Amino acid sequence: MDRLFTRVAGSIALFAGQPLAFMIALVLIIVWGVSGPVFHYSDTWQLVVNTATTIVTFLMVFLIQNSQNRDGAAMQAKLDELIRAIEEARGTFIGIEHLTDKQIAEIRKALEDDCAKEPERYKGKNETVRTSVDSLLSRY
Incomplete structure (x- = not known):
């Protein structure tokens, strides 16, 4: 389960950070805005974009946090290895992130x-x- 989530979260986070993802989101918002007169700017029309953006934002918070947690843990492991490998470095600094x-x-x-x-x-x-x-x- 962890591996699957890590792969999926990593893939989505990688895609979300690309210019193509921004362009897709921009086009969707433009289409939604242009469709306003067709739907007479109804409550349902407004609810569609509000609901969609809320759901996407909610899910992206978890994906971004997961990505940051993994990046931070990997960075700490690398720094700990450097401290361990360099003779003059103080080994007592290993694990101070806790x-x-x-x-x-x-x-x-x-x-x-x-x-x-x-x-x-x-x-x-x-x-x-x-x-x-x-x-x-x-x-x-």
Whole structure:
């Protein structure tokens, strides 16, 4: 069941992210809008698009969440493998995605403090935290 759902969800999510899917949705909305005068803009005419969009949105939420969960888990596994394989990396970081937001914030703060305490060891990395967003925004 999990494999079937993963294949179906992946296929639908892949299709939904393509320009063709957008064009199909756009054409359907245009056809619906143009058909308004034929149906005298009736309640049923409005209900058709409202119901269809609600159902599609409801189902897409689950497909997108499933896709994000798989992508996130795969990314964490890859990062954990890099941490495991690199001798200088701290193995204690493996699995920190299971910690609370507060615990992760404390770890980030401790890392930033480490960079500030030993500026020569982490030359250039301390300032990155403060300036990277400003640097990116200044480009645009």
